[in-house]
Amino acid sequence: QVQLVESGGGLVQAGGSLRLSCVASGRTFSMYHMAWFRQAPGKEREFAAAISWSGGRTSYADSVKGRFTISRDNAKNTGYLQMNSLKPEDTAVYYCAADTHYRGSNYREYDYLGQGTQVTVSS
Numbered sequence: 570q571v572q573l574v575e576s577g578g579g580l581v582q583a584g585g586s587l588r589l590s591c592v593a594s595g596r597t598f599s600m601y602h603m604a605w606f607r608q609a610p611g612k613e614r615e616f617a618a619a620i621s622w623s624g625g626r627t628s629y630a631d632s633v634k635g636r637f638t639i640s641r642d643n644a645k646n647t648g649y650l651q652m653n654s655l656k657p658e659d660t661a662v663y664y665c666a667a668d669t670h671y672r673g674s675n676y677r678e679y680d681y682l683g684q685g686t687q688v689t690v691s692s
Contacts, residue, residue, distance in 0.1 A: 570595045570596065570681075571593055571594070571595045571596045571598075571601060571667050571680075571681045572593065572594045572595050572681075573591055573592070573593055573665050573666070573667060573681055573682065573683035573684075574591070574592050574594075574683060574684070575589060575590065575591050575663060575664065575665050575683045575684065575685060575686040576589070576590050576592070576686055577589040577590050577686060578662075578663060578686030578687045578688045578689075579687075579688070579689070580689045580690075580691065581655055581688075581689070581690055581691070582690070582691050583655060583656055583657055583690055583691065583692050584654060584655065585655050585690070586651070586652060586653045586654075586655065587652045587655065587688060588649055588650070588651045588652070589605070589649065589650040589652065589663055589665075589686060589688075590647055590648070590649055591603065591605075591647065591648040591649070591650075591665030591683060592645075592646060592647050593646045593647070593648070593667060594646065598641075598643055598646040598647075598667075599622055599623075599643040600622060600669055601622060601667040601668060601669055601681075602619065602620065602621050602622050602667065602668055602669070602670065602671045602672065603619070603620055603641065603648045603665060603666060603667045603668075604616065604617075604618065604619035604620070604639075604665070604666045604667075604672065604673075604674075604676070604679065605617040605618050605619075605639060605648075605650045605663060605664070605665055605666075606663070606664045606665075606666060606676045606682075607659075607661035607662065607663045607664070607688075608661055608662050608664070608685075609658075609660060609661040609662075612661075614664070614676050615630065615632075616630050616673075616674035616675075616676065617629070617630055617633050617637060617639075617650065617663070618630065618633065618637055618638075618639035618650060619639065619671070619672070619673055619674065620639045620640065620641055620648065621671055622643075624640065624641050624643075626671070627639055628673060628674070630674070632658075633652075633659075636652065636653050636654045636655075637650060637651065637652050637653070638650070638651040638653075639651075648665055650663065650665075652688070655688075655690045656690060657690045657691065657692045658690075659688060659690050660688060660689050660690050661687075661688060662685040662686065662687050662688075663685060663686055663687075663688055664676075664682055664683050664684075664685045665682075665683045666679035666681060666682045666683070667679060667680070667681045668680045668681065
């Protein structure tokens with residue numbers, strides 16, 4: 570079992586930045602690929618970014634490419650999502666997910682999902 574706890578969300582003005590963290594416990598974090606998803610009110614959960622266990626492979630949704638950066642520090646059992654140039658449409662609950670297989674953009678295939686952290690971007 571892996572427990573994932575997100576933090577770092579909050580209220581920020583458009584154009585601002587936030588860094589989300591996802592701390593993993595329970596199993597060796599470096600065994601897991603991880604990803605970030607988000608869900609806005611009334612919308613489907615959508616993929617934001619994914620990273621392989623080593624950090625050597627990353628992928629991004631077109632909507633965040635060039636603005637968000639996913640990274641990880643296996644020594645700290647922590648994954649990150651650096652979000653720059655935030656827009657009101659980035660407002661959502663952000664979730665991290667983990668799996669021993671690289672699942673890419675389909676959140677339903679991940680074995681573990683955190684509880685989420687709220688990000689609100691004001692215009």
